[in-house]
Amino acid sequence: MTLLCNAIAALVSTDPTPPVPNVPAARRLVVPVLMYHHLREPGPGMADRLNQRFDVSPSEFAKQLDYLAANGYTTIDCRTLAAAVLDGQPLPAKPVMLTFDDGWREQYTIAFPLLKERGMVGVFYVHTGVLSDDPSRGYTTWADLCAMRDAGMDIQSHTISHPSLPGVESLKLDEELRGSKAALEKFFGEECISIAYPFGDFTEREMTAAKRVGYRFAFTTEVGLVHDCNEPFEIGRTIVTYFDNLDDFAIKLTELDGGRAYLDYRQSITRQK
Numbered sequence: 001m002t003l004l005c006n007a008i009a010a011l012v013s014t015d016p017t018p019p020v021p022n023v024p025a026a027r028r029l030v031v032p033v034l035m036y037h038h039l040r041e042p043g044p045g046m047a048d049r050l051n052q053r054f055d056v057s058p059s060e061f062a063k064q065l066d067y068l069a070a071n072g073y074t075t076i077d078c079r080t081l082a083a084a085v086l087d088g089q090p091l092p093a094k095p096v097m098l099t100f101d102d103g104w105r106e107q108y109t110i111a112f113p114l115l116k117e118r119g120m121v122g123v124f125y126v127h128t129g130v131l132s133d134d135p136s137r138g139y140t141t142w143a144d145l146c147a148m149r150d151a152g153m154d155i156q157s158h159t160i161s162h163p164s165l166p167g168v169e170s171l172k173l174d175e176e177l178r179g180s181k182a183a184l185e186k187f188f189g190e191e192c193i194s195i196a197y198p199f200g201d202f203t204e205r206e207m208t209a210a211k212r213v214g215y216r217f218a219f220t221t222e223v224g225l226v227h228d229c230n231e232p233f234e235i236g237r238t239i240v241t242y243f244d245n246l247d248d249f250a251i252k253l254t255e256l257d258g259g260r261a262y263l264d265y266r267q268s269i270t271r272q273k
Contacts, residue, residue: 029085029227031076032253033097033219035237036061039110042242052242058110064240064249065118068096073253075120077154078194082216085229096253099123099219099237101158101196105135108144116151124148125158125196125219128183142187149188157181157195157215164201173206178213194218196237207233225256 037054039061056064068075074092081097083089098115100107103126115122130139140148145155159165159176160183168176177195184192193216197206200221210218210233217232224236238252 029091029229030225030256031081031084031091031095031097031227032225033099033227033235033237034252035219035221035239036098036100036107036111037102038104039106053239055242056240056244057242058106058114060242060244061111062114063246065114065120067246067249068120069118075115075122077121078123078156078217079154081235082193085217085227085232085235097123099125099196101125102162103127103130103140103145103158105138105140105144108140108148112144112148112151112153115153121152121154123154123156125156126184127158127160127162127198128180129160129162131183145187155184155188155192157184157192159195159198162198164199165197165206166201166203170205170209173209174213177209177215181213181215197221202234225254 036056039056039058041057042052042055071094073094073096076092076095076097080089080091080095084091098120100111100122103124107122107124111122124140124145126140126145130137131142131145132139133141133143135141135144149155157177157180160180161176163172163176165173165176181192181195191214195210195215196219202218202220207218215233217235219235219237221239222234222236223238225238227235240249240252244252
Protein backbone atom coordinates (compact mmCIF):
# COMPACT_ATOMS: atom_id res chain seq x y z
CA MET A 1 0.00 0.00 0.00
CA THR A 2 2.95 2.34 0.67
CA LEU A 3 4.14 1.87 -2.91
CA LEU A 4 0.64 2.67 -4.15
CA CYS A 5 0.53 5.85 -2.07
CA ASN A 6 3.91 6.94 -3.44
CA ALA A 7 2.93 6.13 -7.03
CA ILE A 8 -0.33 8.04 -6.81
CA ALA A 9 1.27 10.97 -4.99
CA ALA A 10 3.87 11.24 -7.77
CA LEU A 11 1.18 11.07 -10.44
CA VAL A 12 -0.99 13.72 -8.81
CA SER A 13 1.95 16.03 -8.08
CA THR A 14 3.01 16.17 -11.73
CA ASP A 15 -0.45 16.11 -13.30
CA PRO A 16 -2.05 19.54 -13.98
CA THR A 17 -5.55 18.22 -13.26
CA PRO A 18 -7.12 19.58 -10.06
CA PRO A 19 -7.31 17.49 -6.89
CA VAL A 20 -10.36 15.33 -6.30
CA PRO A 21 -12.33 16.47 -3.26
CA ASN A 22 -13.11 14.05 -0.44
CA VAL A 23 -11.29 11.06 -1.96
CA PRO A 24 -8.27 9.82 0.03
CA ALA A 25 -5.14 9.86 -2.15
CA ALA A 26 -4.20 6.37 -0.99
CA ARG A 27 -7.34 4.90 -2.55
CA ARG A 28 -7.42 6.49 -5.96
CA LEU A 29 -5.75 6.30 -9.34
CA VAL A 30 -6.31 8.89 -12.06
CA VAL A 31 -6.25 7.23 -15.48
CA PRO A 32 -8.42 8.04 -18.52
CA VAL A 33 -9.87 4.77 -19.82
CA LEU A 34 -11.52 5.41 -23.18
CA MET A 35 -14.11 3.10 -24.72
CA TYR A 36 -14.62 2.55 -28.47
CA HIS A 37 -16.93 0.27 -30.43
CA HIS A 38 -17.28 0.79 -34.20
CA LEU A 39 -14.75 2.68 -36.33
CA ARG A 40 -16.82 3.71 -39.35
CA GLU A 41 -18.70 6.52 -41.03
CA PRO A 42 -22.41 6.14 -40.29
CA GLY A 43 -24.21 4.94 -43.40
CA PRO A 44 -27.84 4.22 -44.29
CA GLY A 45 -29.71 3.03 -41.26
CA MET A 46 -27.12 4.43 -38.88
CA ALA A 47 -27.84 8.13 -39.10
CA ASP A 48 -29.57 8.53 -35.73
CA ARG A 49 -27.76 9.75 -32.64
CA LEU A 50 -28.20 6.46 -30.81
CA ASN A 51 -26.19 4.51 -33.36
CA GLN A 52 -23.62 7.25 -33.79
CA ARG A 53 -23.00 7.11 -30.07
CA PHE A 54 -21.16 3.85 -30.74
CA ASP A 55 -19.34 4.99 -33.88
CA VAL A 56 -16.14 6.96 -34.37
CA SER A 57 -14.97 8.16 -37.77
CA PRO A 58 -11.67 6.49 -38.77
CA SER A 59 -10.21 9.87 -39.68
CA GLU A 60 -11.19 11.33 -36.30
CA PHE A 61 -9.77 8.30 -34.54
CA ALA A 62 -6.42 8.92 -36.25
CA LYS A 63 -6.55 12.56 -35.11
CA GLN A 64 -7.27 11.42 -31.56
CA LEU A 65 -4.24 9.15 -31.56
CA ASP A 66 -2.10 11.97 -32.90
CA TYR A 67 -3.45 14.24 -30.15
CA LEU A 68 -2.41 11.70 -27.52
CA ALA A 69 1.08 11.46 -29.00
CA ALA A 70 1.48 15.23 -29.32
CA ASN A 71 0.40 15.80 -25.73
CA GLY A 72 2.65 13.26 -24.09
CA TYR A 73 0.19 10.48 -23.28
CA THR A 74 1.37 6.89 -22.93
CA THR A 75 -1.03 4.07 -23.80
CA ILE A 76 -1.02 1.20 -21.31
CA ASP A 77 -2.29 -2.37 -21.26
CA CYS A 78 -4.13 -4.36 -18.60
CA ARG A 79 -1.04 -5.73 -16.92
CA THR A 80 0.34 -2.25 -16.44
CA LEU A 81 -2.94 -1.07 -14.94
CA ALA A 82 -3.21 -4.16 -12.72
CA ALA A 83 0.32 -3.61 -11.43
CA ALA A 84 -0.63 -0.06 -10.42
CA VAL A 85 -4.08 -0.76 -9.00
CA LEU A 86 -3.34 -4.05 -7.25
CA ASP A 87 0.40 -3.96 -6.56
CA GLY A 88 1.19 -0.26 -6.20
CA GLN A 89 3.61 -0.11 -9.12
CA PRO A 90 4.21 3.32 -10.73
CA LEU A 91 2.50 4.30 -13.95
CA PRO A 92 4.14 6.14 -16.86
CA ALA A 93 3.58 9.86 -17.19
CA LYS A 94 0.08 10.73 -18.46
CA PRO A 95 -1.18 7.15 -18.85
CA VAL A 96 -4.25 6.44 -20.95
CA MET A 97 -5.98 3.18 -21.80
CA LEU A 98 -7.75 2.68 -25.13
CA THR A 99 -10.36 -0.09 -24.96
CA PHE A 100 -12.38 -1.56 -27.83
CA ASP A 101 -15.52 -3.61 -27.22
CA ASP A 102 -17.17 -6.49 -29.10
CA GLY A 103 -14.42 -7.53 -31.52
CA TRP A 104 -15.78 -5.83 -34.65
CA ARG A 105 -13.52 -6.50 -37.61
CA GLU A 106 -12.79 -2.84 -38.31
CA GLN A 107 -10.96 -2.87 -35.00
CA TYR A 108 -8.47 -5.13 -36.79
CA THR A 109 -8.54 -3.49 -40.22
CA ILE A 110 -8.63 0.14 -39.02
CA ALA A 111 -7.76 0.58 -35.34
CA PHE A 112 -4.94 -1.94 -35.20
CA PRO A 113 -2.84 -0.48 -38.08
CA LEU A 114 -3.26 3.07 -36.75
CA LEU A 115 -2.18 2.01 -33.28
CA LYS A 116 0.70 -0.09 -34.54
CA GLU A 117 2.22 2.62 -36.74
CA ARG A 118 2.25 5.00 -33.76
CA GLY A 119 3.70 2.47 -31.34
CA MET A 120 0.54 2.48 -29.22
CA VAL A 121 -1.29 -0.33 -27.51
CA GLY A 122 -5.04 -1.03 -27.49
CA VAL A 123 -7.03 -3.35 -25.25
CA PHE A 124 -9.61 -5.40 -27.17
CA TYR A 125 -12.55 -6.94 -25.31
CA VAL A 126 -14.00 -9.78 -27.39
CA HIS A 127 -16.97 -12.06 -26.78
CA THR A 128 -15.61 -15.41 -27.80
CA GLY A 129 -18.86 -16.92 -29.07
CA VAL A 130 -18.65 -14.90 -32.30
CA LEU A 131 -15.00 -15.65 -33.04
CA SER A 132 -14.30 -17.89 -36.02
CA ASP A 133 -12.02 -18.15 -39.04
CA ASP A 134 -14.52 -16.31 -41.29
CA PRO A 135 -13.97 -12.53 -41.57
CA SER A 136 -17.19 -12.11 -43.57
CA ARG A 137 -19.15 -12.42 -40.32
CA GLY A 138 -18.05 -8.91 -39.42
CA TYR A 139 -15.97 -9.85 -36.40
CA THR A 140 -12.27 -10.29 -35.83
CA THR A 141 -11.05 -13.81 -36.47
CA TRP A 142 -8.75 -15.85 -34.28
CA ALA A 143 -5.98 -15.18 -36.80
CA ASP A 144 -6.65 -11.44 -36.56
CA LEU A 145 -6.39 -11.57 -32.79
CA CYS A 146 -3.19 -13.59 -32.99
CA ALA A 147 -1.60 -10.98 -35.27
CA MET A 148 -2.75 -8.18 -32.99
CA ARG A 149 -1.40 -9.86 -29.88
CA ASP A 150 1.93 -10.61 -31.58
CA ALA A 151 2.21 -6.88 -32.35
CA GLY A 152 1.67 -5.92 -28.71
CA MET A 153 -2.09 -5.47 -28.49
CA ASP A 154 -3.95 -6.72 -25.41
CA ILE A 155 -6.85 -9.19 -25.87
CA GLN A 156 -9.26 -9.61 -22.96
CA SER A 157 -12.71 -11.03 -22.15
CA HIS A 158 -16.18 -9.66 -22.90
CA THR A 159 -17.95 -12.98 -22.03
CA ILE A 160 -19.05 -15.64 -24.52
CA SER A 161 -22.37 -14.36 -25.86
CA HIS A 162 -22.52 -10.76 -24.57
CA PRO A 163 -25.60 -10.98 -22.33
CA SER A 164 -26.60 -8.46 -19.69
CA LEU A 165 -25.11 -10.46 -16.84
CA PRO A 166 -27.54 -9.49 -14.05
CA GLY A 167 -30.32 -11.05 -16.11
CA VAL A 168 -28.79 -14.52 -16.41
CA GLU A 169 -29.06 -17.30 -13.83
CA SER A 170 -26.06 -18.27 -11.76
CA LEU A 171 -24.85 -21.28 -13.74
CA LYS A 172 -25.07 -19.30 -17.00
CA LEU A 173 -23.20 -16.41 -15.37
CA ASP A 174 -20.37 -18.72 -14.34
CA GLU A 175 -20.26 -20.23 -17.84
CA GLU A 176 -20.10 -16.81 -19.52
CA LEU A 177 -17.30 -15.57 -17.28
CA ARG A 178 -15.28 -18.75 -17.03
CA GLY A 179 -15.74 -19.99 -20.62
CA SER A 180 -14.53 -16.85 -22.38
CA LYS A 181 -11.55 -16.60 -20.06
CA ALA A 182 -10.62 -20.24 -20.67
CA ALA A 183 -10.96 -19.93 -24.47
CA LEU A 184 -8.62 -16.94 -24.62
CA GLU A 185 -6.12 -18.53 -22.26
CA LYS A 186 -6.09 -21.76 -24.25
CA PHE A 187 -5.54 -19.94 -27.54
CA PHE A 188 -2.92 -17.44 -26.37
CA GLY A 189 -1.25 -19.51 -23.68
CA GLU A 190 -1.35 -16.77 -21.07
CA GLU A 191 -3.66 -15.60 -18.30
CA CYS A 192 -6.68 -13.45 -19.19
CA ILE A 193 -6.82 -11.01 -16.28
CA SER A 194 -9.75 -8.68 -16.97
CA ILE A 195 -13.30 -8.51 -18.23
CA ALA A 196 -15.55 -5.72 -19.49
CA TYR A 197 -19.15 -6.24 -18.39
CA PRO A 198 -21.46 -6.36 -21.46
CA PHE A 199 -23.58 -3.19 -21.65
CA GLY A 200 -21.85 -2.09 -18.46
CA ASP A 201 -24.46 -3.98 -16.46
CA PHE A 202 -23.32 -5.47 -13.16
CA THR A 203 -24.26 -5.93 -9.53
CA GLU A 204 -22.43 -7.23 -6.49
CA ARG A 205 -23.18 -10.76 -7.74
CA GLU A 206 -21.29 -10.20 -11.00
CA MET A 207 -18.32 -8.60 -9.25
CA THR A 208 -18.09 -11.52 -6.83
CA ALA A 209 -18.38 -14.06 -9.66
CA ALA A 210 -15.69 -12.33 -11.77
CA LYS A 211 -13.31 -12.43 -8.84
CA ARG A 212 -14.19 -16.06 -8.08
CA VAL A 213 -13.36 -17.35 -11.56
CA GLY A 214 -9.98 -15.63 -11.56
CA TYR A 215 -10.23 -12.18 -13.15
CA ARG A 216 -8.08 -9.57 -11.43
CA PHE A 217 -10.23 -6.55 -12.31
CA ALA A 218 -13.24 -5.53 -14.40
CA PHE A 219 -14.40 -2.55 -16.44
CA THR A 220 -17.80 -0.89 -16.32
CA THR A 221 -19.32 1.89 -18.42
CA GLU A 222 -19.57 4.28 -15.49
CA VAL A 223 -17.72 7.41 -16.51
CA GLY A 224 -14.97 9.25 -14.69
CA LEU A 225 -11.18 9.19 -14.54
CA VAL A 226 -10.76 8.49 -10.83
CA HIS A 227 -10.61 4.81 -9.92
CA ASP A 228 -10.87 3.47 -6.39
CA CYS A 229 -8.01 1.02 -5.92
CA ASN A 230 -10.07 -0.82 -3.31
CA GLU A 231 -12.77 -1.55 -5.92
CA PRO A 232 -10.92 -3.20 -8.84
CA PHE A 233 -14.09 -4.83 -10.19
CA GLU A 234 -15.81 -1.56 -10.99
CA ILE A 235 -13.27 0.50 -12.90
CA GLY A 236 -14.92 3.19 -15.01
CA ARG A 237 -14.55 4.04 -18.68
CA THR A 238 -15.47 7.04 -20.82
CA ILE A 239 -17.08 6.47 -24.21
CA VAL A 240 -15.78 8.24 -27.32
CA THR A 241 -18.45 8.98 -29.92
CA TYR A 242 -18.92 10.18 -33.49
CA PHE A 243 -19.85 13.64 -32.19
CA ASP A 244 -16.58 14.29 -30.35
CA ASN A 245 -14.24 16.85 -31.85
CA LEU A 246 -10.73 17.23 -30.47
CA ASP A 247 -11.89 19.72 -27.84
CA ASP A 248 -14.43 17.18 -26.59
CA PHE A 249 -11.76 14.50 -26.67
CA ALA A 250 -9.42 16.66 -24.59
CA ILE A 251 -12.16 17.21 -22.01
CA LYS A 252 -12.75 13.49 -21.71
CA LEU A 253 -9.05 13.01 -20.98
CA THR A 254 -8.99 15.54 -18.13
CA GLU A 255 -12.47 15.98 -16.61
CA LEU A 256 -12.25 13.98 -13.41
CA ASP A 257 -15.94 13.57 -12.68
CA GLY A 258 -16.85 12.59 -16.24
CA GLY A 259 -19.64 15.17 -16.44
CA ARG A 260 -19.19 15.74 -20.17
CA ALA A 261 -19.45 12.03 -20.92
CA TYR A 262 -22.75 11.72 -19.08
CA LEU A 263 -24.27 13.40 -22.12
CA ASP A 264 -23.05 10.55 -24.30
CA TYR A 265 -23.78 7.42 -22.34
CA ARG A 266 -25.57 6.12 -19.29
CA GLN A 267 -24.48 4.70 -16.00
CA SER A 268 -25.18 1.06 -15.40
CA ILE A 269 -28.92 0.62 -14.95
CA THR A 270 -28.49 -2.44 -12.78
CA ARG A 271 -25.64 -1.72 -10.42
CA GLN A 272 -26.64 -2.24 -6.80
CA LYS A 273 -24.63 -2.07 -3.58
